[in-house]
Amino acid sequence: MAVLRSEASVGTMVPDRYLAQLCKHLSQEVPASYSAREGRAEFGFGHCSLQTARHALMLVVEAEDETSLARVQHIVSTYLERSMWREKPTINWIRTSD
Numbered sequence: 001m002a003v004l005r006s007e008a009s010v011g012t013m014v015p016d017r018y019l020a021q022l023c024k025h026l027s028q029e030v031p032a033s034y035s036a037r038e039g040r041a042e043f044g045f046g047h048c049s050l051q052t053a054r055h056a057l058m059l060v061v062e063a064e065d066e067t068s069l070a071r072v073q074h075i076v077s078t079y080l081e082r083s084m085w086r087e088k089p090t091i092n093w094i095r096t097s098d
Contacts, residue, residue: 004069006093008059010080015052021083022050022076046072061093 012018016036023034023041026048032041039050046063059076063069077091 003062003064004066004095005060005062005097006069006073006095007061008091008093009053010057010059010084010089010091011055012057012084012087012089013055015055015057018057018080018083019050019052022080025079025083026076041076043068043072043075048072048076059091 010018019034019037019039023032023039026032026041030041030043033039034050037052041048041050045068046061049060049062051058051060057080059080061069061072061076063072073093077093080091081089
């Protein structure tokens with residue numbers, strides 16, 4: 001089965017801070033790891049890769065079906081919106097192909 005993929009770029013002046021916060025929060029529920037510039041969270045139905053960029057946090061979500069993809073997007077978006085509540089982030093997922 002083909003892997004479905006979507007990406008989002010979330011603008012922020014401190015992407016490294018939010019990468020660490022998001023991975024720490026997710027690690028309470030699922031396996032998650034991170035370094036200063038990259039992170040990854042493994043769900044039983046998909047995963048999310050994170051990477052810092054200049055003034056942005058880059059998110060890539062992959063899953064095997066539409067329902068799982070939407071579920072990972074929702075979970076990641078919810079946790080990130082809570083972490084970035086001061087900045088009121090805009091998270092627009094864009095479907096991409098590998």
